[in-house]
Amino acid sequence: MVVANRAARAIAGIDADTLRAMYRHMLRSRMLDERIWLLNRQGLVRFWVSGMGQEAIQVALGMHVRPGHDWVAPYYRDLALTLVLGMTPRDQLLAAMAKADDPNTGGRQMPAHFGCRRLNIITTGSVVATQFIHAAGIALASKIRGEDAVTVVTTGEGATSEGDFHEALNFAATHSLAVVFVVEDNGLAISVPTSKQMPTPNVSDRATGYGIPGVVVDGTDPVASYLVCGEAVARARAGKGPTLIDAKVPRLTSHSSDDDQRRYRTAEALETDRTHDCLGRFAARLGEQGMLSARDEEAMRAKLLAEMDVATAQAEAASDPDPESVLLHVLGDA
Amino acid sequence: MxxxxxxxxxxxxxxxxxxxxxxxxxxxxxxxxxxxxxxxxxxxxxxxxxxxxxxxxxxxxxxxxxxxxxxxxxxxxxxxxxxxxxxxxxxxxxxxxxxxxxxxxxxxxxxxxxxxxxxxxxxxxxxxxxxxxxxxxxxxxxxxxxxxxxxxxxxxxxxxxxxxxxxxxxxxxxxxxxxxxxxxPDHEYTVPLDRVRVVREGRDIVIFTYGLMVDTAVQAAERLAPDGFSVSVVDLRSLRPLDRQGIVESARRCGKVLIAQEANLAVSVSSEVSAIVAEECFEYLDAPVMRIGGPEVPAMPFAKPLEDAYLVDVDKLESKLRRLAEY
CATH class of the missing domain: 3.40.50.970 (Thiamin diphosphate (ThDP)-binding fold, Pyr/PP domains)
Structure with missing residues (x-):
């Protein structure tokens, strides 16, 4: 690691504190993700679908969201995004272990089906792409009431083949709604590569058809991602309508804990993805700029490790859902 | 009003x-x-x-x-x-x-x-x-x-x-x-979303139905009155949840049950009402539950004779009702 003589104050106008905070968010999500994989292999978490490798774009996006004011319609790989917005490792470990106090679903859904009313993170199911239209509807309500809230919605590129994706873009663009569409494009719909999903290499090419800006960004570069997301959020907040962001990311793990990507991906492809890991590269970049020393980074890791240990112990000790509660919350009281 | x-x-x-x-x-x-x-x-x-x-x-x-x-x-x-x-x-x-x-x-x-x-x-x-x-x-x-x-x-x-x-x-x-x-009424009011309504009181037969068929059922029931058959018509109103208690009360009181609907019968509202009656009213029944509805074809055709053949009208309902009355 090259260490600069003098610490830079900013990269591309983003100040050092913000950059360090972003790194911490990314690292925290990665360490939580790794912890959940470990617990999965130990049999304490029955299923996991990971966000590893996608932390940079998620953190960059989350930094521009005003939690509880803006709205978020996430998808299942958005672990880092939920942490930036204010959910905690304890929250997500409770969900991973399907405990009664899981704030996302109370242990009713598979892990990584996020939702938190307090933070305006809508509840999400397993059917992909439905959330796009919800985002458009949320933004419509904000517009009707004259509020400046922005709605961000995320997805993998696989879900962009669904009709709901197009219906949402069409509607949000037609009425200049304040929606930011972010595609975390890891190039694989489970096992099917982009070349067999769509005729163009970039999801963002489709923006042209809806008369809105479409932007490709390196989703492993937190600085570029921060700038692109910032512009899209500002544009939406100013009432100028939606943006479609295509953030290219690697997929560092199999689709899920029930999948083995070595069965359908070459060793070279897996190695290429590993070299595109956002985390180590960002640490090196901050180091080069004198913004984060190796010692700082070690201290950060140690603190986060302690947080993970405490959260894991708390989640393990938490109660399972009461079997009788299976009947609750079908309909409310009129 | x-x-x-x-x-x-x-x-x-x-x-x-x-x-x-x-x-x-x-x-x-x-x-x-x-x-x-x-x-x-x-x-x-x-x-x-x-x-x-x-x-x-x-x-x-x-x-x-x-x-x-x-x-x-x-x-x-x-x-x-x-x-x-x-x-x-x-x-x-x-x-x-x-x-x-x-x-x-x-x-x-x-x-x-x-x-x-x-x-x-x-x-x-x-x-x-x-x-x-x-x-x-x-x-x-x-x-x-x-x-x-x-x-x-x-x-x-x-x-x-x-x-x-x-x-x-x-x-x-x-x-x-x-x-x-x-x-x-011009004033503000609500109607519950989970209760049947007894549209016509009767003692011998009850017709459970919903939608426009309620009107058809009342007409058919009136046609049986001169022959001494007293027919109740119950508007289900809520199809989910069904008003189990409301259905059971009328079925037990009358002892004969006809379920009428415009939709085809297989795995339909009538199937569920029949199941409720079978589960809760077995000892009270004087006849098997009868149903009338659309035929098992994909949907209603356009030509008038075909449309008429599909639909349950007052004549068809009356005829079914008489079969049940005479059982």
């Missing part, structure tokens, strides 16, 4: 709630300037503006999904699907999303949403403008499915549906829009 059509009562229900609560909005194809293909929302955009009575793109998943999103963000949306036949592209949003939002979020979120759609035949609507596919939704926990049969219920149940904290599918019989009239 003013006499109004079924259609006017529905419009009045929406208008009154929109005046009372500015969270209520309408979203659907042609609902704005045109006022809907049947005219149900006529004049509402003029009163409430383009954003609260909004023309949607021609995309049913978008219609339902946008309303779900708006409801997440504090609105009380009413989605209009132009014909029940066209609801299918929106079913993923209804069944996978709206119905499961409260349950899957462990009560963190709820989904106050009304989806209105005209159903039913007898208007030369052919296969894709005549269907009665309500049973598809009646097996889905998390949804309410209601069908009013008269103007009083149409307004009162719609107001109740708008105020309800969960998704309500509100199906309107399109032939009833202008053919069914009745007294509708």
């Amino acid at each position: 003013a006499v109004k059509t079924y259609l006017e009562a529905i419009r009045e229900g929406m208008r009154d709630e929109m005046r009372r609560d500015d969270r209520v909005m309408i979203f659907g194809e042609d609902v704005g300037f045109k006022g809907g293909v049947f005219g149900v929302t006529e004049g509402l955009q003029r009163e409430f503006g383009e954003w609260r009575v909004m023309d949607s793109p021609l995309a049913e998943s978008c219609i339902v999904g946008v309303c779900i999103g708006a409801a997440f963000n504090g609105m009380r949306p009413i989605a209009e699907i132009q014909f029940q036949d066209f609801i299918l592209p929106g079913v993923d949003q209804i069944v996978s999303e709206a119905a499961k939002i409260r349950y899957r979020s462990n009560d963190d979120w709820n989904m106050p949403l009304v989806i209105r759609a005209p159903f039913g035949g007898g208007v030369h609507g052919a296969l894709y403008h005549s269907q009665s596919i309500e049973a598809m939704f009646c097996g889905v926990p998390g949804l309410r499915v209601v069908v009013p049969s008269n103007p009083y219920d149409a307004k009162g149940m719609l107001v109740a549906a708008i105020r309800d904290p969960d998704p309500v599918l509100y199906f309107e019989h399109k032939k009833a829009y202008r053919s069914i009239r009745g007294e509708v």
